[in-house]
Amino acid sequence: MRRSFSETLNRYWAWLLLLFLVAPALIAIPVSLTPKRFLSMPKGELSLRHFEKLFGSEEWMSSFWQSAVIGLTSAALATALGTLCAIGLWRVSSKWGEAVRAFLLLPLVVPPIISAMAFYRFMVPLGLIDTYAGLILAHTVLAAPLVLITVSASLAGFDPRLEQASRNLGASNWTTMRRVILPSIRPGVLAGAIFAFIASWDEIVVTLFLSKFNVYTLPRRMWNGIRENTDPTVAAAAVVLIAITIIFFIIQALNARRSRNSGET
Amino acid sequence: MNGSPLRRIGTGWLLVLPFLALVVALFLGPIVNILWLSVTDPEPGLGNYAALVTSDNLVGILWTTIRICVITTAFSVIFGYSIAYAMVHVAQGSRNQMLSLLLVSFWISVLVRTFSWLMLLGRKGLVNETLVNIGIIAEPIEFMRNELGVLIGMVHYMIPYAVLPLLAVMQNIDGRVLSASRSLGATGQQTFWRVYLPLTRPGLVAASLLVFILSLGFYVTPAILGGGKVLMVAEYISVQILVTLRWGTAAMLAALMLFGVLALLFLMSRFMKLSTIFGGAKA
Numbered sequence: 001m002r003r004s005f006s007e008t009l010n011r012y013w014a015w016l017l018l019l020f021l022v023a024p025a026l027i028a029i030p031v032s033l034t035p036k037r038f039l040s041m042p043k044g045e046l047s048l049r050h051f052e053k054l055f056g057s058e059e060w061m062s063s064f065w066q067s068a069v070i071g072l073t074s075a076a077l078a079t080a081l082g083t084l085c086a087i088g089l090w091r092v093s094s095k096w097g098e099a100v101r102a103f104l105l106l107p108l109v110v111p112p113i114i115s116a117m118a119f120y121r122f123m124v125p126l127g128l129i130d131t132y133a134g135l136i137l138a139h140t141v142l143a144a145p146l147v148l149i150t151v152s153a154s155l156a157g158f159d160p161r162l163e164q165a166s167r168n169l170g171a172s173n174w175t176t177m178r179r180v181i182l183p184s185i186r187p188g189v190l191a192g193a194i195f196a197f198i199a200s201w202d203e204i205v206v207t208l209f210l211s212k213f214n215v216y217t218l219p220r221r222m223w224n225g226i227r228e229n230t231d232p233t234v235a236a237a238a239v240v241l242i243a244i245t246i247i248f249f250i251i252q253a254l255n256a257r258r259s260r261n262s263g264e265t
Numbered sequence: 266m267n268g269s270p271l272r273r274i275g276t277g278w279l280l281v282l283p284f285l286a287l288v289v290a291l292f293l294g295p296i297v298n299i300l301w302l303s304v305t306d307p308e309p310g311l312g313n314y315a316a317l318v319t320s321d322n323l324v325g326i327l328w329t330t331i332r333i334c335v336i337t338t339a340f341s342v343i344f345g346y347s348i349a350y351a352m353v354h355v356a357q358g359s360r361n362q363m364l365s366l367l368l369v370s371f372w373i374s375v376l377v378r379t380f381s382w383l384m385l386l387g388r389k390g391l392v393n394e395t396l397v398n399i400g401i402i403a404e405p406i407e408f409m410r411n412e413l414g415v416l417i418g419m420v421h422y423m424i425p426y427a428v429l430p431l432l433a434v435m436q437n438i439d440g441r442v443l444s445a446s447r448s449l450g451a452t453g454q455q456t457f458w459r460v461y462l463p464l465t466r467p468g469l470v471a472a473s474l475l476v477f478i479l480s481l482g483f484y485v486t487p488a489i490l491g492g493g494k495v496l497m498v499a500e501y502i503s504v505q506i507l508v509t510l511r512w513g514t515a516a517m518l519a520a521l522m523l524f525g526v527l528a529l530l531f532l533m534s535r536f537m538k539l540s541t542i543f544g545g546a547k548a
Contacts, residue, residue: 010347011351014350015351017347018348020421022369028380081287084281085281087277088280091276100285106288109527111481111483111523113503113519114502116503117299117519119291121512122294122298137291141288202375202376204376205485209503209506226376235380238377238380245369245372249369249372
Protein backbone atom coordinates (compact mmCIF):
# COMPACT_ATOMS: atom_id res chain seq x y z
CA MET A 1 0.00 0.00 0.00
CA ARG A 2 1.35 3.40 -0.93
CA ARG A 3 2.10 5.64 1.98
CA SER A 4 -0.18 8.63 2.13
CA PHE A 5 0.98 12.21 2.50
CA SER A 6 -0.43 12.57 6.00
CA GLU A 7 1.32 9.40 7.12
CA THR A 8 4.67 10.71 5.90
CA LEU A 9 3.99 13.99 7.64
CA ASN A 10 3.19 12.18 10.89
CA ARG A 11 6.42 10.25 10.63
CA TYR A 12 8.50 13.45 10.57
CA TRP A 13 6.37 14.87 13.37
CA ALA A 14 6.99 11.75 15.49
CA TRP A 15 10.76 12.03 15.01
CA LEU A 16 10.55 15.68 16.00
CA LEU A 17 8.63 14.76 19.15
CA LEU A 18 11.16 12.08 20.05
CA LEU A 19 13.97 14.59 19.68
CA PHE A 20 11.97 16.96 21.86
CA LEU A 21 11.92 14.20 24.51
CA VAL A 22 15.68 13.68 24.59
CA ALA A 23 17.25 16.97 23.46
CA PRO A 24 16.38 19.26 26.40
CA ALA A 25 18.43 17.16 28.83
CA LEU A 26 21.50 17.74 26.63
CA ILE A 27 21.52 21.47 27.48
CA ALA A 28 23.28 20.50 30.72
CA ILE A 29 26.39 19.58 28.70
CA PRO A 30 27.25 23.06 27.30
CA VAL A 31 26.14 24.80 30.51
CA SER A 32 28.43 22.58 32.59
CA LEU A 33 31.36 23.71 30.41
CA THR A 34 30.82 27.43 30.95
CA PRO A 35 33.84 29.30 32.33
CA LYS A 36 31.54 31.65 34.29
CA ARG A 37 30.56 31.35 37.93
CA PHE A 38 26.85 31.41 37.20
CA LEU A 39 24.52 29.30 35.06
CA SER A 40 25.08 30.39 31.47
CA MET A 41 25.78 29.17 27.97
CA PRO A 42 29.51 29.28 27.23
CA LYS A 43 30.46 31.86 24.60
CA GLY A 44 33.71 30.88 22.91
CA GLU A 45 35.94 29.32 25.53
CA LEU A 46 35.10 26.20 27.47
CA SER A 47 36.29 25.16 30.89
CA LEU A 48 36.22 22.06 33.05
CA ARG A 49 36.32 24.00 36.31
CA HIS A 50 32.83 22.98 37.36
CA PHE A 51 33.70 19.32 36.95
CA GLU A 52 36.86 19.91 39.00
CA LYS A 53 34.72 21.57 41.63
CA LEU A 54 32.22 18.72 41.56
CA PHE A 55 34.82 15.98 41.96
CA GLY A 56 36.83 18.04 44.44
CA SER A 57 33.85 18.84 46.62
CA GLU A 58 33.61 16.76 49.76
CA GLU A 59 29.86 17.37 49.94
CA TRP A 60 29.08 16.22 46.39
CA MET A 61 31.38 13.22 46.69
CA SER A 62 29.86 12.13 49.98
CA SER A 63 26.37 12.43 48.44
CA PHE A 64 27.59 10.36 45.52
CA TRP A 65 28.78 7.53 47.78
CA GLN A 66 25.70 7.71 49.98
CA SER A 67 23.45 7.35 46.94
CA ALA A 68 25.57 4.43 45.74
CA VAL A 69 25.43 2.65 49.12
CA ILE A 70 21.69 3.21 49.54
CA GLY A 71 21.00 2.29 45.91
CA LEU A 72 23.05 -0.91 45.97
CA THR A 73 21.71 -2.07 49.34
CA SER A 74 18.10 -1.32 48.44
CA ALA A 75 18.54 -2.98 45.06
CA ALA A 76 20.04 -6.12 46.65
CA LEU A 77 17.23 -6.38 49.22
CA ALA A 78 14.53 -5.58 46.67
CA THR A 79 15.93 -8.15 44.23
CA ALA A 80 16.01 -10.89 46.87
CA LEU A 81 12.52 -10.15 48.20
CA GLY A 82 10.98 -9.52 44.78
CA THR A 83 12.47 -12.64 43.19
CA LEU A 84 11.40 -14.95 46.03
CA CYS A 85 7.96 -13.42 45.97
CA ALA A 86 7.60 -13.81 42.19
CA ILE A 87 8.63 -17.48 42.40
CA GLY A 88 6.22 -17.99 45.28
CA LEU A 89 3.29 -16.44 43.44
CA TRP A 90 4.15 -18.43 40.34
CA ARG A 91 4.01 -21.66 42.37
CA VAL A 92 0.78 -20.72 44.09
CA SER A 93 -0.87 -19.53 40.85
CA SER A 94 -4.38 -19.07 42.21
CA LYS A 95 -6.97 -16.31 42.44
CA TRP A 96 -5.66 -15.47 45.91
CA GLY A 97 -2.16 -15.27 44.55
CA GLU A 98 -3.24 -12.76 41.91
CA ALA A 99 -5.00 -10.64 44.55
CA VAL A 100 -1.81 -10.62 46.62
CA ARG A 101 0.19 -9.70 43.52
CA ALA A 102 -2.08 -6.71 42.83
CA PHE A 103 -1.74 -5.65 46.45
CA LEU A 104 2.05 -5.89 46.32
CA LEU A 105 2.19 -3.57 43.31
CA LEU A 106 0.56 -0.87 45.43
CA PRO A 107 3.84 0.93 46.28
CA LEU A 108 4.24 1.50 42.54
CA VAL A 109 0.87 3.16 42.00
CA VAL A 110 0.43 5.16 45.19
CA PRO A 111 1.62 8.72 44.45
CA PRO A 112 5.13 9.22 45.91
CA ILE A 113 4.00 12.18 48.00
CA ILE A 114 1.56 9.92 49.89
CA SER A 115 4.19 7.23 50.40
CA ALA A 116 6.53 9.96 51.62
CA MET A 117 4.15 11.25 54.28
CA ALA A 118 3.26 7.71 55.36
CA PHE A 119 6.91 6.72 55.76
CA TYR A 120 7.69 10.00 57.51
CA ARG A 121 4.92 9.63 60.05
CA PHE A 122 5.88 6.01 60.63
CA MET A 123 9.62 6.59 61.00
CA VAL A 124 9.69 9.66 63.23
CA PRO A 125 8.78 7.79 66.44
CA LEU A 126 11.16 4.95 65.53
CA GLY A 127 14.09 7.35 65.13
CA LEU A 128 14.62 6.24 61.54
CA ILE A 129 14.51 9.74 60.02
CA ASP A 130 17.83 10.84 58.59
CA THR A 131 19.35 7.35 58.83
CA TYR A 132 20.59 4.92 56.21
CA ALA A 133 18.27 2.23 57.58
CA GLY A 134 15.20 4.41 57.11
CA LEU A 135 15.95 5.31 53.51
CA ILE A 136 17.03 1.78 52.60
CA LEU A 137 13.82 0.30 54.01
CA ALA A 138 11.66 2.85 52.19
CA HIS A 139 13.50 2.42 48.89
CA THR A 140 13.33 -1.37 49.18
CA VAL A 141 9.55 -1.25 49.55
CA LEU A 142 9.27 1.09 46.55
CA ALA A 143 11.69 -0.84 44.33
CA ALA A 144 10.80 -4.50 45.02
CA PRO A 145 7.54 -4.36 42.98
CA LEU A 146 9.65 -3.59 39.90
CA VAL A 147 11.60 -6.81 40.49
CA LEU A 148 8.34 -8.69 41.05
CA ILE A 149 7.17 -7.51 37.60
CA THR A 150 10.33 -8.36 35.66
CA VAL A 151 10.85 -11.76 37.32
CA SER A 152 7.18 -12.68 36.88
CA ALA A 153 7.53 -11.86 33.17
CA SER A 154 10.52 -14.25 32.95
CA LEU A 155 8.66 -16.97 34.87
CA ALA A 156 5.73 -16.75 32.46
CA GLY A 157 8.00 -18.32 29.85
CA PHE A 158 9.38 -21.02 32.15
CA ASP A 159 7.95 -24.54 31.85
CA PRO A 160 6.79 -25.77 35.29
CA ARG A 161 7.45 -29.37 34.20
CA LEU A 162 11.18 -28.60 34.37
CA GLU A 163 10.81 -27.97 38.08
CA GLN A 164 8.78 -31.17 38.40
CA ALA A 165 11.44 -33.11 36.50
CA SER A 166 14.19 -31.80 38.74
CA ARG A 167 12.23 -32.81 41.83
CA ASN A 168 11.45 -36.23 40.45
CA LEU A 169 15.12 -36.80 39.75
CA GLY A 170 15.73 -36.32 43.45
CA ALA A 171 16.91 -32.71 43.68
CA SER A 172 15.96 -30.91 46.87
CA ASN A 173 13.86 -27.77 46.95
CA TRP A 174 16.93 -25.60 47.38
CA THR A 175 18.92 -27.32 44.63
CA THR A 176 15.99 -27.03 42.24
CA MET A 177 15.74 -23.34 42.96
CA ARG A 178 19.45 -22.73 42.54
CA ARG A 179 20.21 -25.01 39.60
CA VAL A 180 16.97 -25.02 37.61
CA ILE A 181 14.72 -22.06 38.31
CA LEU A 182 17.18 -19.23 38.93
CA PRO A 183 19.36 -19.82 35.83
CA SER A 184 16.35 -19.68 33.54
CA ILE A 185 14.96 -16.45 34.97
CA ARG A 186 18.31 -14.70 35.25
CA PRO A 187 17.53 -11.95 32.65
CA GLY A 188 14.40 -11.00 34.60
CA VAL A 189 16.30 -10.90 37.87
CA LEU A 190 19.07 -8.77 36.36
CA ALA A 191 16.57 -6.37 34.77
CA GLY A 192 14.74 -6.10 38.08
CA ALA A 193 17.97 -5.38 39.94
CA ILE A 194 18.87 -2.61 37.48
CA PHE A 195 15.41 -1.03 37.69
CA ALA A 196 15.49 -1.26 41.48
CA PHE A 197 18.88 0.45 41.62
CA ILE A 198 17.79 3.25 39.29
CA ALA A 199 14.55 3.70 41.25
CA SER A 200 16.51 4.25 44.46
CA TRP A 201 19.34 6.22 42.81
CA ASP A 202 16.87 8.72 41.29
CA GLU A 203 14.34 8.82 44.12
CA ILE A 204 13.70 12.32 45.43
CA VAL A 205 10.21 12.79 46.90
CA VAL A 206 10.43 10.24 49.73
CA THR A 207 14.07 11.21 50.26
CA LEU A 208 13.06 14.86 50.74
CA PHE A 209 10.98 13.79 53.73
CA LEU A 210 13.31 11.18 55.21
CA SER A 211 16.69 12.95 54.97
CA LYS A 212 17.97 16.00 56.79
CA PHE A 213 21.72 16.39 57.44
CA ASN A 214 23.44 13.05 57.97
CA VAL A 215 22.01 11.34 54.94
CA TYR A 216 22.10 13.56 51.90
CA THR A 217 21.77 11.65 48.65
CA LEU A 218 22.71 12.91 45.20
CA PRO A 219 19.12 13.79 44.16
CA ARG A 220 18.72 15.60 47.48
CA ARG A 221 21.77 17.75 46.80
CA MET A 222 20.67 18.31 43.20
CA TRP A 223 17.27 19.45 44.47
CA ASN A 224 18.91 22.06 46.67
CA GLY A 225 21.20 23.19 43.88
CA ILE A 226 18.27 23.54 41.49
CA ARG A 227 16.28 25.55 44.02
CA GLU A 228 19.16 27.98 44.50
CA ASN A 229 19.51 28.03 40.74
CA THR A 230 22.89 29.69 40.37
CA ASP A 231 25.79 27.29 40.69
CA PRO A 232 26.88 25.53 37.46
CA THR A 233 28.23 22.63 39.55
CA VAL A 234 24.66 21.30 39.40
CA ALA A 235 24.94 21.21 35.60
CA ALA A 236 28.16 19.19 35.91
CA ALA A 237 26.37 16.80 38.31
CA ALA A 238 23.49 16.51 35.82
CA VAL A 239 25.94 15.54 33.07
CA VAL A 240 27.45 12.83 35.30
CA LEU A 241 23.94 11.55 36.10
CA ILE A 242 23.03 11.41 32.40
CA ALA A 243 26.23 9.48 31.67
CA ILE A 244 25.46 6.96 34.44
CA THR A 245 21.88 6.60 33.21
CA ILE A 246 23.08 5.86 29.69
CA ILE A 247 25.55 3.25 30.96
CA PHE A 248 22.76 1.43 32.80
CA PHE A 249 20.50 1.79 29.78
CA ILE A 250 23.09 0.07 27.58
CA ILE A 251 23.61 -2.73 30.13
CA GLN A 252 19.88 -3.36 30.23
CA ALA A 253 19.57 -3.18 26.42
CA LEU A 254 22.29 -5.86 26.09
CA ASN A 255 20.61 -7.93 28.80
CA ALA A 256 17.25 -7.72 27.01
CA ARG A 257 18.79 -8.63 23.66
CA ARG A 258 20.60 -11.64 25.14
CA SER A 259 17.45 -12.96 26.78
CA ARG A 260 15.53 -12.52 23.51
CA ASN A 261 18.19 -14.42 21.59
CA SER A 262 18.36 -17.26 24.09
CA GLY A 263 14.57 -17.41 23.97
CA GLU A 264 14.66 -17.96 20.22
CA THR A 265 17.20 -20.77 20.16
CA MET B 266 5.24 -36.48 49.86
CA ASN B 267 8.09 -34.71 48.11
CA GLY B 268 6.66 -32.41 45.42
CA SER B 269 2.98 -32.87 46.16
CA PRO B 270 0.83 -29.98 44.86
CA LEU B 271 -0.28 -28.97 48.34
CA ARG B 272 3.24 -28.73 49.63
CA ARG B 273 4.28 -26.84 46.50
CA ILE B 274 1.65 -24.21 47.21
CA GLY B 275 2.64 -24.12 50.87
CA THR B 276 6.30 -23.39 50.09
CA GLY B 277 5.05 -20.91 47.50
CA TRP B 278 3.33 -18.83 50.17
CA LEU B 279 6.42 -19.13 52.32
CA LEU B 280 8.41 -17.37 49.59
CA VAL B 281 5.79 -14.64 49.26
CA LEU B 282 5.73 -14.01 52.99
CA PRO B 283 8.86 -11.86 53.56
CA PHE B 284 7.92 -9.20 51.01
CA LEU B 285 4.24 -9.35 51.93
CA ALA B 286 5.07 -8.81 55.60
CA LEU B 287 7.35 -5.90 54.73
CA VAL B 288 4.69 -4.17 52.61
CA VAL B 289 1.99 -4.70 55.23
CA ALA B 290 4.16 -3.40 58.08
CA LEU B 291 6.02 -0.60 56.33
CA PHE B 292 3.54 0.55 53.73
CA LEU B 293 -0.05 -0.51 54.31
CA GLY B 294 0.07 0.23 58.04
CA PRO B 295 1.47 3.75 57.69
CA ILE B 296 -0.98 4.55 54.87
CA VAL B 297 -3.95 3.37 56.91
CA ASN B 298 -2.58 5.55 59.69
CA ILE B 299 -2.67 8.56 57.33
CA LEU B 300 -6.28 7.80 56.37
CA TRP B 301 -7.10 7.55 60.06
CA LEU B 302 -5.42 10.92 60.72
CA SER B 303 -7.66 12.57 58.16
CA VAL B 304 -10.69 11.97 60.42
CA THR B 305 -8.98 12.35 63.83
CA ASP B 306 -6.51 15.24 63.58
CA PRO B 307 -6.78 17.87 65.04
CA GLU B 308 -10.11 16.56 66.43
CA PRO B 309 -12.29 13.53 65.60
CA GLY B 310 -14.87 14.16 62.92
CA LEU B 311 -15.15 15.21 59.32
CA GLY B 312 -13.86 18.74 59.93
CA ASN B 313 -10.96 18.32 57.51
CA TYR B 314 -13.28 17.24 54.74
CA ALA B 315 -15.70 20.09 55.48
CA ALA B 316 -12.89 22.50 54.59
CA LEU B 317 -13.28 21.32 50.99
CA VAL B 318 -16.58 23.19 50.87
CA THR B 319 -15.68 26.14 53.05
CA SER B 320 -12.10 26.97 52.08
CA ASP B 321 -11.73 28.87 48.79
CA ASN B 322 -8.00 28.29 48.99
CA LEU B 323 -8.38 24.50 48.94
CA VAL B 324 -10.96 24.58 46.18
CA GLY B 325 -8.62 26.73 44.13
CA ILE B 326 -5.74 24.29 44.56
CA LEU B 327 -7.87 21.30 43.63
CA TRP B 328 -9.20 23.14 40.58
CA THR B 329 -5.67 24.11 39.46
CA THR B 330 -4.52 20.52 39.91
CA ILE B 331 -7.36 19.04 37.91
CA ARG B 332 -7.09 21.64 35.14
CA ILE B 333 -3.33 21.08 34.75
CA CYS B 334 -3.78 17.29 34.81
CA VAL B 335 -6.49 17.40 32.12
CA ILE B 336 -4.43 19.62 29.80
CA THR B 337 -1.30 17.52 30.39
CA THR B 338 -3.24 14.34 29.63
CA ALA B 339 -4.72 15.74 26.43
CA PHE B 340 -1.38 16.88 24.98
CA SER B 341 0.56 13.81 26.15
CA VAL B 342 -1.93 11.38 24.64
CA ILE B 343 -2.22 13.26 21.31
CA PHE B 344 1.57 13.47 20.96
CA GLY B 345 1.95 9.91 22.26
CA TYR B 346 -0.53 8.67 19.66
CA SER B 347 1.48 10.27 16.90
CA ILE B 348 4.70 8.63 18.11
CA ALA B 349 3.13 5.21 18.66
CA TYR B 350 1.45 5.32 15.23
CA ALA B 351 4.71 6.16 13.50
CA MET B 352 6.56 3.46 15.47
CA VAL B 353 4.16 0.74 14.40
CA HIS B 354 4.35 1.75 10.74
CA VAL B 355 8.09 2.25 10.17
CA ALA B 356 10.68 -0.38 9.27
CA GLN B 357 12.20 -2.48 12.05
CA GLY B 358 15.49 -0.54 12.12
CA SER B 359 13.85 2.86 12.52
CA ARG B 360 11.48 1.42 15.10
CA ASN B 361 14.39 0.29 17.27
CA GLN B 362 15.97 3.73 17.01
CA MET B 363 12.68 5.37 17.97
CA LEU B 364 12.23 2.99 20.88
CA SER B 365 15.75 3.76 22.11
CA LEU B 366 15.07 7.50 22.08
CA LEU B 367 11.81 6.94 23.93
CA LEU B 368 13.40 4.73 26.59
CA VAL B 369 16.44 6.98 27.07
CA SER B 370 14.13 9.89 27.81
CA PHE B 371 12.19 7.57 30.13
CA TRP B 372 15.35 6.73 32.04
CA ILE B 373 16.82 10.20 32.48
CA SER B 374 16.20 11.39 36.02
CA VAL B 375 13.21 13.68 36.46
CA LEU B 376 15.45 16.12 38.35
CA VAL B 377 17.87 16.39 35.45
CA ARG B 378 15.00 16.95 33.02
CA THR B 379 13.39 19.61 35.19
CA PHE B 380 16.74 21.32 35.66
CA SER B 381 17.18 21.36 31.87
CA TRP B 382 13.86 23.14 31.43
CA LEU B 383 14.93 25.65 34.02
CA MET B 384 17.99 26.50 31.93
CA LEU B 385 16.05 26.51 28.66
CA LEU B 386 12.99 28.47 29.70
CA GLY B 387 14.30 31.08 32.13
CA ARG B 388 14.16 34.80 31.30
CA LYS B 389 17.76 34.53 30.14
CA GLY B 390 17.39 30.92 29.05
CA LEU B 391 18.40 29.58 25.67
CA VAL B 392 14.88 29.73 24.21
CA ASN B 393 14.23 33.35 25.11
CA GLU B 394 17.71 34.51 24.09
CA THR B 395 17.44 32.81 20.73
CA LEU B 396 13.98 34.20 20.05
CA VAL B 397 15.03 37.72 21.02
CA ASN B 398 18.24 37.51 18.99
CA ILE B 399 16.53 36.48 15.79
CA GLY B 400 13.94 39.14 16.42
CA ILE B 401 10.78 37.05 16.73
CA ILE B 402 9.96 38.60 20.10
CA ALA B 403 11.02 41.88 21.68
CA GLU B 404 10.56 40.89 25.33
CA PRO B 405 11.40 37.50 26.87
CA ILE B 406 8.35 35.25 27.25
CA GLU B 407 7.55 34.32 30.85
CA PHE B 408 7.72 30.52 30.82
CA MET B 409 8.63 29.98 34.43
CA ARG B 410 6.64 30.43 37.60
CA ASN B 411 3.41 30.00 35.71
CA GLU B 412 1.22 27.23 34.35
CA LEU B 413 2.85 27.33 30.92
CA GLY B 414 6.19 26.19 32.34
CA VAL B 415 4.60 23.51 34.50
CA LEU B 416 2.64 22.21 31.50
CA ILE B 417 5.71 22.05 29.26
CA GLY B 418 7.66 20.13 31.91
CA MET B 419 4.79 17.77 32.68
CA VAL B 420 3.86 16.95 29.07
CA HIS B 421 7.53 16.31 28.36
CA TYR B 422 7.70 13.87 31.28
CA MET B 423 4.40 12.09 30.54
CA ILE B 424 4.66 11.45 26.78
CA PRO B 425 6.57 8.13 27.15
CA TYR B 426 3.92 6.88 29.59
CA ALA B 427 1.24 7.65 27.01
CA VAL B 428 3.15 5.90 24.22
CA LEU B 429 3.59 2.51 25.93
CA PRO B 430 -0.10 1.46 26.30
CA LEU B 431 -0.92 2.86 22.84
CA LEU B 432 1.97 0.90 21.34
CA ALA B 433 0.76 -2.29 23.04
CA VAL B 434 -2.69 -1.90 21.47
CA MET B 435 -1.54 -0.77 18.01
CA GLN B 436 0.88 -3.69 17.66
CA ASN B 437 -2.03 -6.10 17.99
CA ILE B 438 -4.25 -4.54 15.34
CA ASP B 439 -4.82 -6.91 12.44
CA GLY B 440 -3.57 -5.18 9.30
CA ARG B 441 -6.06 -7.15 7.18
CA VAL B 442 -8.91 -5.17 8.71
CA LEU B 443 -7.40 -2.00 7.29
CA SER B 444 -6.78 -3.61 3.91
CA ALA B 445 -10.40 -4.74 3.89
CA SER B 446 -11.54 -1.19 4.60
CA ARG B 447 -9.42 0.13 1.73
CA SER B 448 -10.54 -2.53 -0.73
CA LEU B 449 -14.17 -1.78 0.12
CA GLY B 450 -13.52 1.72 -1.19
CA ALA B 451 -12.74 3.77 1.91
CA THR B 452 -10.08 6.44 1.54
CA GLY B 453 -6.99 6.51 3.79
CA GLN B 454 -8.59 9.23 5.89
CA GLN B 455 -11.85 7.33 6.27
CA THR B 456 -10.01 4.15 7.18
CA PHE B 457 -8.10 5.96 9.88
CA TRP B 458 -11.03 7.80 11.46
CA ARG B 459 -13.69 5.11 11.08
CA VAL B 460 -11.67 1.90 11.52
CA TYR B 461 -8.20 2.47 13.01
CA LEU B 462 -9.04 5.04 15.67
CA PRO B 463 -11.98 3.06 17.13
CA LEU B 464 -9.78 -0.05 17.25
CA THR B 465 -7.23 1.80 19.40
CA ARG B 466 -9.82 3.10 21.85
CA PRO B 467 -8.75 0.77 24.73
CA GLY B 468 -5.22 2.08 24.37
CA LEU B 469 -6.43 5.68 24.29
CA VAL B 470 -8.45 5.20 27.47
CA ALA B 471 -5.63 3.38 29.26
CA ALA B 472 -3.03 5.97 28.21
CA SER B 473 -5.25 8.86 29.29
CA LEU B 474 -5.99 7.32 32.67
CA LEU B 475 -2.34 6.40 33.27
CA VAL B 476 -1.08 9.90 32.47
CA PHE B 477 -3.85 11.49 34.51
CA ILE B 478 -3.07 9.29 37.53
CA LEU B 479 0.64 10.04 37.37
CA SER B 480 -0.01 13.76 36.90
CA LEU B 481 -2.31 13.96 39.92
CA GLY B 482 0.45 13.11 42.36
CA PHE B 483 3.33 14.69 40.44
CA TYR B 484 5.54 16.72 42.73
CA VAL B 485 8.98 17.54 41.36
CA THR B 486 8.29 19.36 38.11
CA PRO B 487 5.37 21.54 39.32
CA ALA B 488 7.29 22.46 42.47
CA ILE B 489 10.38 23.59 40.56
CA LEU B 490 8.92 25.04 37.35
CA GLY B 491 5.91 26.51 39.15
CA GLY B 492 8.27 28.31 41.50
CA GLY B 493 5.67 28.55 44.25
CA LYS B 494 3.23 30.37 41.97
CA VAL B 495 1.42 27.28 40.67
CA LEU B 496 0.36 25.29 43.69
CA MET B 497 -0.81 21.73 43.02
CA VAL B 498 -2.10 19.25 45.59
CA ALA B 499 1.16 17.29 46.01
CA GLU B 500 3.18 20.42 46.79
CA TYR B 501 0.44 21.75 49.07
CA ILE B 502 0.53 18.48 51.04
CA SER B 503 4.28 18.76 51.55
CA VAL B 504 3.92 22.35 52.77
CA GLN B 505 1.25 21.26 55.25
CA ILE B 506 3.55 18.61 56.67
CA LEU B 507 6.96 20.24 56.61
CA VAL B 508 6.08 23.90 57.19
CA THR B 509 2.67 24.54 58.74
CA LEU B 510 2.41 21.11 60.43
CA ARG B 511 -1.28 20.72 59.66
CA TRP B 512 -1.37 16.94 59.39
CA GLY B 513 -5.17 16.75 59.30
CA THR B 514 -5.48 18.79 56.10
CA ALA B 515 -2.54 16.99 54.50
CA ALA B 516 -4.02 13.59 55.39
CA MET B 517 -7.43 14.59 54.03
CA LEU B 518 -5.91 15.63 50.69
CA ALA B 519 -3.81 12.46 50.60
CA ALA B 520 -6.95 10.38 51.22
CA LEU B 521 -8.78 12.14 48.38
CA MET B 522 -5.83 11.63 46.05
CA LEU B 523 -5.41 7.99 47.04
CA PHE B 524 -9.06 7.08 46.51
CA GLY B 525 -9.09 9.03 43.25
CA VAL B 526 -6.05 7.13 41.99
CA LEU B 527 -7.42 3.73 43.07
CA ALA B 528 -10.80 4.42 41.44
CA LEU B 529 -9.11 5.43 38.17
CA LEU B 530 -6.87 2.34 38.29
CA PHE B 531 -9.94 0.17 38.72
CA LEU B 532 -11.51 1.89 35.72
CA MET B 533 -8.32 1.38 33.75
CA SER B 534 -8.22 -2.34 34.55
CA ARG B 535 -11.60 -2.69 32.82
CA PHE B 536 -10.08 -1.44 29.56
CA MET B 537 -6.67 -3.06 29.60
CA LYS B 538 -4.81 -5.71 31.50
CA LEU B 539 -2.69 -3.65 33.87
CA SER B 540 0.23 -6.03 33.49
CA THR B 541 0.57 -5.08 29.78
CA ILE B 542 1.23 -1.51 30.87
CA PHE B 543 3.33 -2.08 33.95
CA GLY B 544 5.03 -5.07 32.38
CA GLY B 545 5.94 -3.01 29.33
CA ALA B 546 7.22 -0.11 31.36
CA LYS B 547 10.99 0.31 31.30
CA ALA B 548 11.47 -3.09 29.72
